[in-house]
Amino acid sequence: MVNRRDFLKISAAAVAGTSLSFRVGRAEAETGTSARRRNPNPGQVVTPNGFSTFGREVDGVRVFHLVAEPVMHTMTDGLDVHMWGFNGHTPGPTLEAFAGETIRIYVTNHLPAPTSIHWHGIEVPNGMDGVNGLTQPIIEPGETFWYEFELPRRGTFMYHPHSDEMTQIGMGMMGAIVVHPRQPEDIDRDFVIILSEFAVRSGRSRPDTTEMVDFNTLTMNSKVFPGTDPLVVQRDDQVRIRLINVSQMSHHPIHLHGHAFHITATEGGPIPEGAQWPETTVLVPTGAVREITFIADNPGDWAFHCHMLHHIMNQMGHPDPPTVGVDASAVNEVVQPLIPEFMHMGEAGMAGALHNGHHDHAAMPMPRNSVAMQTTPGPFGPIEMGGMFTIVKVRDQVIDDEDPGWYEHPDDTVARAATDQQLERDGIEVPEPPEEVDEPEPHRHDPQDQHDH
């Protein structure tokens, strides 16, 4: 969700480049602050860490203005990245409209490179499809193009360049289009989250757009945890989350804790109720949309994240060789005479490293402009998560959209160390820790064997 500081930035950008687009139009201010709307009429979608707009109406046509331009984007505190986006932000504004409306979108290119915009998933006239060279000429830097088409149906769609995609999408150019049905929906909270991935080497401040495989910064609305805003909902809300995957290579199995949901629509349209089935993880392929819907009937702080495990780590690297099982003190003894500040990574894995002081910027110097691979202070210690991770916060009463803080658990509902009395009561015998397993002797080929056989 947009905090006050971001909102000021966005407003400033809107005044500078797109004032008409964002200052005129229904409920612009409300969507811009992602105000809570229970059962909006018609729907209002919340873009966590971003903003949404209905544009403005001109002679029955809904008009938007997108300015493609470089932006300095904070993925989370400590990680500022030179990116490209729309209207001063990445992702660009979520464009909201109604099924059956005609929309006209002006695209001004303030990038140093030519571009074009594709309206992904919408059945547009061929000449409005935005494929550079195939369906339209390129939008040169400084030029403003217009696109106009009718929205034939409700749904969740996306927009992104269809020109030098690896560079331009890899730099953050993307946005969502939400087309609401004419009739009100039984939805209390409606969120849109764009899943994407970037290659930002630790210490750098610009994505590597030549990267084809190894993406280390996995984002939700261009933010990494803990920079991702929580999704704050009230208990028993009917919640919809529109997941859009604009990643270059990855599909994302998004998992919600504490609740089951239904996949109710894709970018191709709604899924008939009879074809839906309950899930807790939805696989969102790249270039696809999945709408999931659930009733938030389980209060708490619920993790909502990609289940590709390295997608929930920040600026994931590949330290080689691995350190698990290595005697850290022995290595320290050898290396510290050469590099006194050296501290070996944990022999018990990254969490071990974390608890040994790694990723503590005060204790262990980190590269400038980098974000710890996994650490966020939580109510019970460091949260060993990062990247494509956020929290669905279900509360009995939601006052506003501000983060309500950590969940206050009812008594005796938090896991803790078992007592001897508990173990004895339930007949649990804790075995002794296993002894260290000796490494198997490597097989050595003896040429003599060959002769014998």
Added chain:
Amino acid sequence: MPSSARLLPPKDLWKPPAVLAVVLLTAACTSQAAVHHDRGLDPYLQGTAEIEEAQTVWLDDDERRAQVDDLLAEPLGMDQALQVALLNNAGLQADLAGIDIRQGILRQDATLANPELHSEFYVIGPDSWDLYRVEASVEFDLTDLLARASRLRAASDGIEASRAQAAGRILDFTDEVRRAWIDYVAARQSLEHQQQIQQASEAAAETARIYHESGNLADDELYQILAFSAEARQALFHAEDTAEDRRNALALLLSLPVDGNWSAPAQLAQPPEDLPPIQQLEEQAVEHSPRLEQLELEGQRQQALVTSSRWQGLVPALRLGVIADWRAGELEMGPTVGMAIPLFDRQRYERDAIRARQVQLDFQRDHHVHRVRTSSARVTRRLRQSHRLATHYSEEILPLRERVVEEMLRQYNAMTIGIFELLDARRTHLEARSDYVDALRDFWIARAEYEHLLAGGTLDDGPGVGDAAH
């Protein structure tokens, strides 16, 4: 350098127990040097004092030994090493003793022939012992006397030339000592860095073993790292050998035992911020060159020899004397004159040879002036280049390499690189420090060459063609 040669050789011959130390306080590097001395070298070394601020100090053997002991009590800086070398080096003293040999020969050549006495006694008759006659004459070789002044001048010039040569030898020797000292200290410093590099390699090897034992490295990965570490040890062996070799070389020049209890500083000084003045280098190198002075004096000596030879050619074997004839109590006296009939000029070819030697000396002088100028240009270039390189290392490369290690450590902490990449960065940093020692050594060698040239020496670039002819 003195402009006129001494006409008379010094009276006080060198006696081994007497020791004169000439202390050279080099203005640029405040080096001090002391030598056994009683050979009239003062004017030449004092001449270099115009730029080296020389002082002369007399020492006897006990004092010399005490001074050497004092110097050896602390790590030998370049100046101290120079003093020890000049006080101790028997080879240098042997070279300087050559001056006495040459002086003796030259003085012998200048010695006057003794007058000749002829006497005859006659008895007139066997029966009359009263009848006798005595005739005696004394004759001087007038030609020898006439040529005397020229021969004395030739001898004096020859002696001065030999002193100039000796002064040049001392300059060469001090240059040799400076270079040996720089080489030794640089070799020690390099050895220390190689030990650190080896330590880094062994740390990588030990770390690899730990990782291997933990199952985190495969056999091939382990042995690659171990092989690399073993190869790195070769550089250490080489550095150890070089350091020992350089110590031997310095010990030889200082006449000290190789395994004696003497030491040198652990590292060379940082290069100074600015270069020494080099604008007047060529001019001063020519002005202070003992070799040119030697050639000049040698030329004067040859001229005196020509004069002498000419006298002998013009007035061959002219002898003057007095004759006394005493007969029967009567004494008669009169002069005698004798001379060879100059049908043949027996000095002609000697004069031809001397003139040829003069021509040769002219060429040698021209050649040496050219050599000094070339040396000046080369030293200027080396000094500038080595100073630039050493400064570049100290101000650019080393801080950057250190920064690389810091940043790599940060990347390691961020878990984006592995431990062996970090150790590799550290080793590269240490290798850069080792390379810096080479650059530092080159600078101080160039600086020593500059001092040497400024004092009148030339680069040791092998004998020139002119020298070969000589």
